[in-house]
Amino acid sequence: xxxxxxxxxxxxxxxxxxxxxxxxxxxxxxxxxxxxxxxxxxxxxxxxxxxxxxxxxxxxxxxxxxxxxxxxxxxxxxxxxxxxxxxxxxxxxxxxxxxxxxxxxxxxxxxxxxxxxxxxxxxxxxxxxxxxxxxxxxxxxxxxxxxxxxxxxxxxxxxxxxxxxxxxxxxxxxxxxxxxxxxxxxxxxxxxxxxxxxxxxxxxxxxxxxxxxxxxxxxxxxxxxxxxxxxxxxxxxxxxxxxxxxxxxxxxxxxxxxxxxxxxxxxxxxxxxxxxxxxxxxxxxxxxxxxxxxxxxxxxxxxxxxxxxxxxxxxxxxxxxxxxxxxxxxxxxxxxxxxxxxxxxxxxxxxxxxxxxxxxxxxxxxxxxxxxxxxxxxxxxxxxxxxxxxxxxxxxxxxxxxxxxxxxxxxxxxxxxxxxxxxxxxxxxxxxxxxxxxxxxxxxxxxxxxxxxxxxxxxxxxxxxxxxxxxxxxxxxxxxxxxxxxxxxxxxxxxxx
Amino acid sequence: xxxxxxxxxxxxxxxxxxxxxxxxxxxxxxxxxxxxxxxxxxxxxxxxxxxxxxxxxxxxxxxxxxxxxxxxxxxxxxxxxxxxxxxxxxxxxxxxxxxxxxxxxxxxxxxxxxxxxxxxxxxxxxxxxxxxxxxxxxxxxxxxxxxxxxxxxxxxxxxxxxxxxxxxxxxxxxxxxxxxxxxxxxxxxxxxxxxxxxxxxxxxxxxxxxxxxxxxxxxxxxxxxxxxxxxxxxxxxxxxxxxxxxxxxxxxxxxxxxxxxxxxxxxxxxxxxxxxxxxxxxxxxxxxxxxxxxxxxxxxxxxxxxxxxxxxxxxxxxxxxxxxxxxxxxxxxxxxxxxxxxxxxxxxxxxxxxxxxxxxxxxxxxxxxxxxxxxxxxxxxxxxxxxxxxxxxxxxxxxxxxxxxxxxxxxxxxxxxxxxxxxxxxxxxxxxxxxxxxxxxxxxxxxxxxxxxxxxxxxxxxxxxxxxxxxxxxxxxxxxxxxxxxxxxxxxxxxxx
Numbered sequence: 001x002x003x004x005x006x007x008x009x010x011x012x013x014x015x016x017x018x019x020x021x022x023x024x025x026x027x028x029x030x031x032x033x034x035x036x037x038x039x040x041x042x043x044x045x046x047x048x049x050x051x052x053x054x055x056x057x058x059x060x061x062x063x064x065x066x067x068x069x070x071x072x073x074x075x076x077x078x079x080x081x082x083x084x085x086x087x088x089x090x091x092x093x094x095x096x097x098x099x100x101x102x103x104x105x106x107x108x109x110x111x112x113x114x115x116x117x118x119x120x121x122x123x124x125x126x127x128x129x130x131x132x133x134x135x136x137x138x139x140x141x142x143x144x145x146x147x148x149x150x151x152x153x154x155x156x157x158x159x160x161x162x163x164x165x166x167x168x169x170x171x172x173x174x175x176x177x178x179x180x181x182x183x184x185x186x187x188x189x190x191x192x193x194x195x196x197x198x199x200x201x202x203x204x205x206x207x208x209x210x211x212x213x214x215x216x217x218x219x220x221x222x223x224x225x226x227x228x229x230x231x232x233x234x235x236x237x238x239x240x241x242x243x244x245x246x247x248x249x250x251x252x253x254x255x256x257x258x259x260x261x262x263x264x265x266x267x268x269x270x271x272x273x274x275x276x277x278x279x280x281x282x283x284x285x286x287x288x289x290x291x292x293x294x295x296x297x298x299x300x301x302x303x304x305x306x307x308x309x310x311x312x313x314x315x316x317x318x319x320x321x322x323x324x325x326x327x328x329x330x331x332x333x334x335x336x337x338x339x340x341x342x343x344x345x346x347x348x349x350x351x352x353x354x355x356x357x358x359x360x361x362x363x364x365x366x367x368x369x370x371x372x373x374x375x376x377x378x379x380x381x382x383x384x385x386x387x388x389x390x391x392x393x394x395x396x397x398x399x400x401x402x403x404x405x406x407x408x409x410x411x412x413x414x415x416x417x418x419x420x421x422x423x424x425x426x427x428x429x430x431x432x433x434x435x436x437x438x439x440x441x442x443x444x445x446x447x448x449x450x451x452x453x454x455x456x457x458x459x460x461x462x463x464x465x466x467x468x469x470x471x472x473x474x475x476x477x478x479x480x481x482x483x484x485x486x487x488x489x490x491x492x493x494x495x496x497x
Numbered sequence: 498x499x500x501x502x503x504x505x506x507x508x509x510x511x512x513x514x515x516x517x518x519x520x521x522x523x524x525x526x527x528x529x530x531x532x533x534x535x536x537x538x539x540x541x542x543x544x545x546x547x548x549x550x551x552x553x554x555x556x557x558x559x560x561x562x563x564x565x566x567x568x569x570x571x572x573x574x575x576x577x578x579x580x581x582x583x584x585x586x587x588x589x590x591x592x593x594x595x596x597x598x599x600x601x602x603x604x605x606x607x608x609x610x611x612x613x614x615x616x617x618x619x620x621x622x623x624x625x626x627x628x629x630x631x632x633x634x635x636x637x638x639x640x641x642x643x644x645x646x647x648x649x650x651x652x653x654x655x656x657x658x659x660x661x662x663x664x665x666x667x668x669x670x671x672x673x674x675x676x677x678x679x680x681x682x683x684x685x686x687x688x689x690x691x692x693x694x695x696x697x698x699x700x701x702x703x704x705x706x707x708x709x710x711x712x713x714x715x716x717x718x719x720x721x722x723x724x725x726x727x728x729x730x731x732x733x734x735x736x737x738x739x740x741x742x743x744x745x746x747x748x749x750x751x752x753x754x755x756x757x758x759x760x761x762x763x764x765x766x767x768x769x770x771x772x773x774x775x776x777x778x779x780x781x782x783x784x785x786x787x788x789x790x791x792x793x794x795x796x797x798x799x800x801x802x803x804x805x806x807x808x809x810x811x812x813x814x815x816x817x818x819x820x821x822x823x824x825x826x827x828x829x830x831x832x833x834x835x836x837x838x839x840x841x842x843x844x845x846x847x848x849x850x851x852x853x854x855x856x857x858x859x860x861x862x863x864x865x866x867x868x869x870x871x872x873x874x875x876x877x878x879x880x881x882x883x884x885x886x887x888x889x890x891x892x893x894x895x896x897x898x899x900x901x902x903x904x905x906x907x908x909x910x911x912x913x914x915x916x917x918x919x920x921x922x923x924x925x926x927x928x929x930x931x932x933x934x935x936x937x938x939x940x941x942x943x944x945x946x947x948x949x950x951x952x953x954x955x956x957x958x959x960x961x962x963x964x965x966x967x968x969x970x971x972x973x974x975x976x977x978x979x980x981x982x983x984x985x986x987x988x989x990x991x992x993x994x
Contacts, residue, residue, distance in 0.1 A: 121739060136746070137746040138746075140746035141746045141747050143747060145747070163746065190687050246660050248658075248660030249633070249638045249659050249660065250638050250640060250642070
C-alpha cells in the first residue's frame with residue numbers, strides 16, 4: 001500500500017498506472033488527485049473514482065484540500081468545504097488530503113478551518129515541511145495526523161513524539177528513507193508508513209513501486225518484517241482501510257507472493273483472492289476509460305509569436321534562476337538582448353523567455369518573464385504540467401519555437417513538447433487533463449526520453465528540464481515564479497509585475 | 498481506558514461508578530450495557546448515554562448485540578438490527594458489543610448476521626471463549642475484531658496471529674493477566690489492551706480499576722510503558738476514540754498524574770484539561786440522575802408461599818449442582834424431603850428450593866427447581882440480578898423466608914435480600930433496573946458485606962452466594978439452569994421440565 005501518492009506524477013492514466021504497479025506487488029494506493037483537481041475539480045476526482053472500478057488493486061482517494069492552492073494564479077476549479085463534505089461521502093474516498101496551507105491552518109484562516117471541519121472524523125493528511133515546536137503543535141491541534149514532508153531525523157523524532165503517523169517518503173524527486181530509517185524502532189515503527197508522494201513512469205519501470213521502497217527500507221537497516229508492515233498493516237490501520245493490510249481471517253486476500261522479503265521479488269499478486277498478476281504480467285488486460293469529460297482541457301485559442309513580444313525598458317529585469325537539483329528558485333536580475341526595441345531570449349547569457357498562458361477559462365490571460373539555468377542554445381519547450389494550476393508554460397530561445405511547442409501541446413490536448421527550427425522535435429500527449437497520457441507506460445517513457453534528448457541536443461544542461469519547467473509557475477515555493485497573473489515574489493506573496 | 502466493562506457488574510449507578518474510578522486515573526470506559534439492555538432495551542442504553550453527559554470521564558457505549566441472549570427465558574426487551582443501527586448513530590456509541598452468540602455467527606443465523614451488517618464499519622467486539630482453528634476463522638471472517646474471553650497462552654497466540662486485538666481481562670471474576678502477559682512483546686503489545694469485563698464495587702474500592710490492572714500487568718513482567726499503552730493508546734486507536742489515548746497536540750488533555758508508572762499511584766486526574774480528581778477525591782460532586790424511567794422495573798404482583806408448593810412425585814428429581822469457583826453447574830439429581838405430599842427444601846442433604854419469577858411483563862410466569870451447594874441451614878436469599886434476563890430468583894430453606902426475601906427485593910425496586918426466621922436480615926436496593934444502586938459505593942459495599950454475613954451466619958459455605966445465585970438462571974453456560982420458563986438442559990438447549 002502506497003500511503004500517499006499523486007498518481008499524476010507518473011503521467012500515466014490511473015488504470016495504466018495500476019497495470020504497472022500491480023505486477024510489482026502493489027495492492028492499494030492512497031491517492032491525492034491534487035493535480036487533476038486543480039484542472040477539473042470534482043469532475044477530475046470523479047474520473048479517478050470511476051477509474052478505480054474493477055481494477056485489480058484499490059485506488060483510494062483523499063480529497064485534495066488546497067484547490068486552488070493560491071489566488072496568485074488562475075486554476076481550473078475550486079474545491080470548497082461543501083465539495084469536501086460531498087466527496088467524503090463517496091465510496092473509495094478515505095479522507096482529506098495533505099493540508100498544504102499550513103500557514104492558513106496555524107493562522108486559523110476561516111476557509112481552511114471550514115474544510116477541516118467538513119472532514120469530520122475522517123483522516124486528514126498533514127504537510128508540514130520543517131514545521132517544529134509550537135507552530136507544529138498548532139498545526140496538529142487542528143487535526144492533521146500524518147506528515148510526509150519530513151526530511152531530517154530530529155524533525156522526524158519530534159513529529160513522532162507529537163503523535164504524527166510518519167509517512168516516510170521515497171519518491172522520484174524526494175528520497176527520505178536514508179535519513180529517517182534510523183527512527184524506525186520497536187515503539188515507533190507501527191506509527192510509520194512508506195509512501196512515494198511522486199513517482200515518474202521511468203522510475204516505476206526501472207526501479208518499481210512499493211517493492212522498491214521496501215527494498216530501500218531494508219537496505220537502510222529496517223528489519224524486513226517491519227518494512228513490510230510499514231507498507232501494509234501500519235498504513236491500512238492508520239487510514240482505516242477495512243479488510244486491508246494483513247493476511248488473516250476477516251481480511252481481504254490481497255497478497256504479494258515473494259521469493260524473499262529482502263529482495264521483494266514479487267512473483268504473483270492477488271487482489272481479493274483473484275490472481276492479479278504473475279511473473280511481472282498483469283493477469284487480465286486493463287482497459288482505460290473513454291472519459292471525454294477529462295480530455296478537452298486546453299481551452300486556448302490562437303497562439304502566435306506576437307503575444308511573446310516584450311517591449312524593452314531601461315535597466316535590468318527580474319530573472320528567475322533555477323537552482324540545480326532543487327525546486328526553489330533564486331530571484332535574480334539581468335538584461336536580455338534587445339532587438340528592434342524588444343527584449344529577446346539571450347542564450348549567450350542563458351536568459352530565456354518564459355511564458356505562462358492560462359488554459360482553463362478560455363480567456364487565455366498570460367504573462368511573460370525570464371529564466372536562467374536551462375542552458376538551451378536553440379529551440380523551446382512547452383508543458384501543460386505546471387504546478388499547481390497547470391496552465392500552459394513555455395521557455396525557449398526563439399519565439400517561433402515557443403509558439404510551435406505550445407501549439408503542439410494544445411494540439412495534443414495537453415502534453416509536453418520540444419520544438420526547434422520551427423518544427424516539433426518530440427512530444428508526449430497528456431490528453432487527460434493535460435497531465436496524464438493514455439499511452440502505455442513504455443511508450444510514455446520512450447517519449448520522455450525523446451524529449452530529454454531533444455532538449456539536451458539543443459544545449460540544455462539540466463537533467464529533467466520538463467520537471468524543472470513544471471515548477472516555475474508554482475507560487476508557494478521561494479523565491480520567484482511566473483504565473484498567468486504575473487511575476488510572483490513568493491516571500492511577500494505579491495505579483496510584482 | 499477500560500476497553501470493555503459491564504458497569505452493571507459494580508452494582509453502582511454509572512455516575513457513582515465514575516466518581517469511584519476517576520480518582521483512580523480512569524479517563525474513559527468502553528461499556529457494554531448488556532444487563533440493563535436485557536431489562537430495559539433501548540431505554541436502558543439511553544440512560545447510560547444520559548448518565549455519560551457532563552461526567553469527568555468518557556463513558557463510551559457499545560450496543561449490546563445479544564438482547565435477548567436466548568429464547569429460553571423471558572427478557573425485558575429485544576434489540577434487533579434496526580435498534581442496533583439507530584443506536585450506532587448516537588453520540589458516544591462506538592460499536593457493537595461482544596457478539597456472544599458465536600454459534601449463531603458461525604452458523605450464519607440470519608438475525609445475527611443482520612445485526613453485524615447493521616454495524617457497518619463500526620467496531621464489533623468478539624466473544625470467543627476457547628474458539629480455535631476454522632471455527633475461529635469463520636467467526637472472525639464475519640467481522641469481529643477483539644476477544645476478551647481468552648484464558649490460555651496458546652489460544653491467545655493463535656488469536657493474535659489471526660489479527661484479533663486481544664483484550665486481556667483482569668476483572669473480579671475472571672483474571673487472565675498472569676496467563677496472557679507473556680504474549681505481550683514488541684510486535685504484539687500494540688495489538689493488546691487491558692479490560693476488566695466486570696468489577697465489583699468491593700474490588701473497585703479495595704484494589705482499584707485500571708490503575709490496578711496496570712500494576713498487575715507490570716507485576717506480570719510487562720514493561721510499564723507497554724502496560725500503560727495497553728490501557729490507553731492501544732485501546733483508543735482500536736476503538737477510534739478521537740483525541741484519546743495519548744499526550745500530544747491534537748489530543749484531549751485526559752491525564753493521570755502518577756508518582757511512578759509501576760505503582761500507578763494516581764495523584765491527580767484531568768479530563769479535557771480540567772482537574773477531575775485530586776488525592777483520591779473527585780474535584781466536583783457528581784449528581785446522579787432522577788431517571789424514573791429506569792426505576793420501576795419489578796413488575797410482580799402478589800408473592801405468597803402457595804406459589805412455592807411442589808407436589809411430590811416418585812423417584813429422583815433433577816438438581817442443579819454448584820461447582821465451587823466456577824459458573825458452570827453440574828446436572829445431578831436427588832430426592833428432597835417430602836412433607837404432606839409436597840417437596841420441601843432439605844438442608845440435611847443441602848438441597849434447596851430454587852424459584853425464578855418473571856418480572857418484566859407483569860404476567861409473573863415462574864418455575865421451580867432444586868439447587869445443591871449453598872449449604873444454607875436456614876433462611877433464603879433473593880435477587881433481581883439473574884443473568885441474562887434478570888428475572889427474580891430466590892433459593893432458600895423455607896418457603897416463608899424465600900417469599901420474605903423476594904418481597905423485599907420487589908419492595909426496594911429490585912435488589913438483593915436475605916431473610917431468615919420470616920424477617921429480612923439484610924438487603925441492598927438496586928433501584929436502577931434491579932441491577933444498580935443509587936447508593937454511594939461505600940454504602941453498597943457495606944450492604945454487600947451484611948448480605949454475605951447474613952448468608953454465612955445461616956450456614957452458607959460459599960464465598961459469593963449472590964454472585965452464584967445470579968448465574969443459576971443463565972441458560973447458555975452448561976449444564977443445568979432454571980429460568981422462568983423451566984429447567985433448561987444447556988447442552989440440548991431444551992426445557993426439560
